[in-house]
Structures are given as structure tokens and as C-alpha cells.
Amino acid sequence: xxxxxxxxxxxxxxxxxxxxxxxxxxxxxxxxxxxxxxxxxxxxxxxxxxxxxxxxxxxxxxxxxxxxxxxxxxxxxxxxxxxxxxxxxxxxxxxxxxxxxxxxxxxxxxxxxxxxxxxxxxxxxxxxxxxxxxxxxxxxxxxxxxxxxxxxxxxxxxxxxxxxxxxxxxxxxxxxxxxxxxxxxxxxxxxxxxxxxxxxxxxxxxxxxxxxxxxxxxxxxxxxxxxxxxxxxxxxxxxxxxxxxxxxxxxxxxxxxxxxxxxxxxxxxxxxxxxxxxxxxxxxxxxxxxxxxxxxxxxxxxxxxxxxxxxxxxxxxxxxxxxxxxxxxxxxxxxxxxxxxxxxxxxxxxxxxxxxxxxxxxxxxxxxxxxxxxxxxxxxxxxxxxxxxxxxxxxxxxxxxxxxxxxxxxxxxxxxxxxxxxxxxxxxxxxxxxxxxxxxxxxxxxxxxxxxxxxxxxxxxxxxxxx
Ligand SMILES: *[C@@H]1O[C@H](CO)[C@@H](O)[C@H](O)[C@H]1NC(C)=O
Numbered sequence: 001x002x003x004x005x006x007x008x009x010x011x012x013x014x015x016x017x018x019x020x021x022x023x024x025x026x027x028x029x030x031x032x033x034x035x036x037x038x039x040x041x042x043x044x045x046x047x048x049x050x051x052x053x054x055x056x057x058x059x060x061x062x063x064x065x066x067x068x069x070x071x072x073x074x075x076x077x078x079x080x081x082x083x084x085x086x087x088x089x090x091x092x093x094x095x096x097x098x099x100x101x102x103x104x105x106x107x108x109x110x111x112x113x114x115x116x117x118x119x120x121x122x123x124x125x126x127x128x129x130x131x132x133x134x135x136x137x138x139x140x141x142x143x144x145x146x147x148x149x150x151x152x153x154x155x156x157x158x159x160x161x162x163x164x165x166x167x168x169x170x171x172x173x174x175x176x177x178x179x180x181x182x183x184x185x186x187x188x189x190x191x192x193x194x195x196x197x198x199x200x201x202x203x204x205x206x207x208x209x210x211x212x213x214x215x216x217x218x219x220x221x222x223x224x225x226x227x228x229x230x231x232x233x234x235x236x237x238x239x240x241x242x243x244x245x246x247x248x249x250x251x252x253x254x255x256x257x258x259x260x261x262x263x264x265x266x267x268x269x270x271x272x273x274x275x276x277x278x279x280x281x282x283x284x285x286x287x288x289x290x291x292x293x294x295x296x297x298x299x300x301x302x303x304x305x306x307x308x309x310x311x312x313x314x315x316x317x318x319x320x321x322x323x324x325x326x327x328x329x330x331x332x333x334x335x336x337x338x339x340x341x342x343x344x345x346x347x348x349x350x351x352x353x354x355x356x357x358x359x360x361x362x363x364x365x366x367x368x369x370x371x372x373x374x375x376x377x378x379x380x381x382x383x384x385x386x387x388x389x390x391x392x393x394x395x396x397x398x399x400x401x402x403x404x405x406x407x408x409x410x411x412x413x414x415x416x417x418x419x420x421x422x423x424x425x426x427x428x429x430x431x432x433x434x435x436x437x438x439x440x441x442x443x444x445x446x447x448x449x450x451x452x453x454x455x456x457x458x459x460x461x462x463x464x465x466x467x
Pocket of ligand 1: 084086087
């Protein structure tokens with residue numbers, strides 16, 4: 001079998017550019033009470049690379065053509081980095097209030113393997129590390145991937161497949177494994193999203209392009225933002241976690257269901273209300289905020305892709321909302337969701353993809369187009385669909401206590417990017433932001449406020465249904 005390659009598509013190219021600037025480093029951090037056996041782990045990761053060609057691909061950059069391509073290796077090759085207790089201690093130093101899992105996640109979100117030095121133009125897209133925690137009772141396994149190879153759907157499937165493979169490795173003896181035949185996925189990596197869009201939509205793009213471009217002028221980059229704490233210093237990515245207990249989560253979901261909307265509408269609305277109240281407590285001026293909703297396109301592509309096709313297949317819809325203060329959560333949530341679905345039904349997320357990519361590229365090249373060169377494109381981003389995870393039994397089998405997953409956002413990105421999961425009934429959001437543009441205190445306050453707004457609205461639903 002020989003090496004195969006394909007040029008990156010438009011969206012993938014954008015990620016190549018964004019990751020160099022610090023946005024799109026996807027990290028999955030898993031804390032386990034079992035010391036991962038390095039040879040088992042390596043076997044499992046190799047099996048993943050064997051069945052998903054993109055994971056055994058490297059990104060090659062050609063400076064002369066200013067273009068990237070995926071070059072797929074015929075065989076798996078991942079190395080696992082191991083960090084002992086004393087090295088991990090240095091990373092955890094002076095941060096007693098934040099959990100080790102959280103700190104290691106942040107540490108990895110800021111490890112940028114893709115900043116090209118002049119001599120290296122080939123980069124892996126998939127890295128694995130194990131951190132031993134002090135006390136030798138727990139370990140953190142981290143997978144770090146380039147966004148061009150890994151959207152959120154990929155990360156979710158990757159976690160599930162890895163845990164299954166790890167469980168199998170644990171059960172098998174080395175002898176049996178030696179006897180097993182592993183079948184290579186000989187196929188090339190899946191095509192780029194732009195190459196498998198439904199036919200009619202591509203035509204529409206060309207026809208409508210001139211008109212739509214007007215609606216995405218650079219003014220789109222001039223929405224109201226959260227207060228910037230420090231727009232000068234170099235940035236890194238930090239996260240705040242928003243957890244809501246199963247009882248309150250259920251009430252919020254009931255509220256969404258009653259209005260025929262998805263959770264993303266409520267999350268977006270809570271973000272808007274919380275941001276606006278942090279901004280202007282006194283004046284009742286309307287302010288315009290941008291909300292981006294990310295939607296997985298796999299099911300509508302031709303041919304459709306399954307969740308086990310790894311890569312980046314999301315597109316974004318950018319909506320504007322004027323907020324004056326005093327909005328009620330459910331009314332605003334309905335509005336946020338309705339506007340989004342209207343755009344989606346017009347295939348805006350597909351027809352505007354090239355224009356949005358173009359706009360993001362312009363902003364990356366000229367940060368001055370964004371307020372205070374902050375590189376903020378909008379207030380908040382949410383995913384159309386929440387990840388539902390009820391696999392805790394399988395996770396327990398391999399000792400998984402907790403995990404967190406998200407992508408970095410200190411290059412071009414929203415002020416706050418929400419990665420939501422409902423895990424065993426509990427809403428768990430990883431909220432990603434650029435630091436020190438925004439401070440941890442500021443973001444913690446904003447997220448606490450969002451939580452109160454959501455929980456209160458959930459209680460109102462309960463009151464309504466009771467009366
Ligand atoms: C931990 O790893 C570091 C760096 O590899 C090494 O210098 C150090 O001796 C190790 N410490 C222990 C306790 O093994």
C-alpha cells in the first residue's frame with residue numbers, strides 16, 4: 001500500500017490558518033483511576049489510526065503554493081508522551097482551586113505543534129500523552145488533534161471507540177492479540193466537505209455569492225463584545241466549566257421541548273442575557289451581539305457520512321441579536337433558535353460557507369478589522385446538537401472518572417465557545433475563552449450568571465406545568 005494524499009478543502013484550509021493563530025487545537029482529557037498500560041494504549045491508538053486514515057495523516061504545507069494537503073501514511077505511527085509525577089506537579093503548581101484534569105486540559109490547549117518553524121512543513125494531526133498525578137492513584141490521558149482532522153462529532157466518536165478498544169485490550173492476553181488480524185482501512189481519507197455538498201447548493205453559491213457577500217462585510221466583525229480586560233498581552237486559552245444537576249437539567253430540557261426548540265437556543269439566549277447584564281447595568285441602549293451556531297453537515301452531504309467518518313464537517317451560521325435588557329429567557333431562546341433554523345432551512349450554512357471562510361481569513365490577516373485587534377468574531381458560539389453520553393458503565397470498566405473536551409480559541413474565535421454534553425442526565429458545558437483578553441473571574445461570573453438564568457427558567461417551566 002502506498003502513501004496517499006489529497007489537498008485540503010476550503011474549510012480545512014481555514015482551520016490550518018486558524019490553528020497557527022491558536023484556534024482549533026482540539027483536546028480530549030480523560031482522568032482515570034487505572035494506570036493506562038502503555039502497550040495496551042498504544043495498540044488501541046494504532047487500531048484507531050488503522051481504521052481512520054485521517055488519524056495517520058500528516059499535514060504538509062507547501063510555502064511556494066501556500067497550500068496544505070493531507071498525506072496519509074500506510075501504517076500507524078503514534079508515539080505516546082509520558083509525564084511523571086514531578087513533571088505533572090510543575091504544571092499543576094499554585095492552582096489548588098482548579099482540578100488537575102481542568103489544568104492539564106488548559107495546558108494541552110496551549111501546546112501548539114502546528115506553528116511552523118522554517119524547516120518543518122510536515123505535522124502530525126494526532127498526539128497522545130499520559131500525565132501521572134501526584135500520589136500515583138490517578139492518571140490523565142490526553143488526545144490532542146488538529147481541527148481540520150477533528151470536529152466535535154469526531155472527538156465524541158473517538159472517545160467511544162478508544163474506550164471500547166481499551167476495554168478489549170484489557171480483556172485479551174498479549175498472545176491472543178498477536179494472533180489477531182487487523183484489517184487496514186485501505187481507503188483514502190474522506191473527501192473535503194466542499195467536494196460533497198448537495199449539487200444544487202453549490203450552484204446557488206455561485207449565483208448568490210455577490211449578493212450574500214454584502215451581508216458579511218467587515219461590519220460583521222464589529223458586534224458588541226464583552227469588556228476586554230487586557231487586549232495587549234499574548235493570549236492563551238482557558239476554560240470555565242458549567243455544571244447543572246440532573247434535576248435542573250431535566251427542567252430546562254422540558255422547557256425546550258415545550259417550545260419545540262433545542263438546547264442551543266437556551267444556551268445562546270442565556271449567554272446573551274448574561275453578557276448584556278455584565279455590560280450595561282444602567283443604560284437601556286440596545287446592543288447588537290453575534291451568535292454563531294455550529295451544525296454538523298454529515299447527514300446532508302452526497303453521499304452522507306456517518307459519525308464514524310472522522311474529519312471536520314461542521315458549518316456555521318452567524319446570527320445577530322439586538323438586546324436591550326429585561327429579556328425573558330424562553331422568549332429569547334425561541335427567537336435565537338427560530339432565526340437559526342430559518343437560515344438553515346435556506347441552506348445559508350452551506351451557501352455562505354466560502355464567504356464566511358473568506359471573511360475569517362481577512363480578519364486573521366488583519367486583526368485590526370476586529371475591535372482592539374481582539375480577533376473576536378462574535379459573542380458566543382454553540383453547537384446545534386448537544387452530545388448525549390450515557391456510557392458511564394463502559395467508562396467505569398476502564399477506570400474513567402471524568403473527562404473534558406473542547407478546542408482552543410485564543411486566535412480568531414468568539415469570546416466564549418460552548419461545548420455542551422448531557423452526561424448521565426447532567427448538563428456539562430466546557431466554556432472556552434481567550435486569556436487575558438478576558439479574565440477567569442470575568443468568565444466565571446458570566447458563566448455563573450448563565451447558570452442562574454437557565455436554572456431559574458427551568459423552575460418557571462415547572463411552575464407553569466403545575467398550575
Ligand atoms: C521525571 O521526568 C523528568 C523529565 O523527563 C526527569 O528529569 C526526572 O528525573 C523524572 N523524575 C522521576 C521522579 O522519575
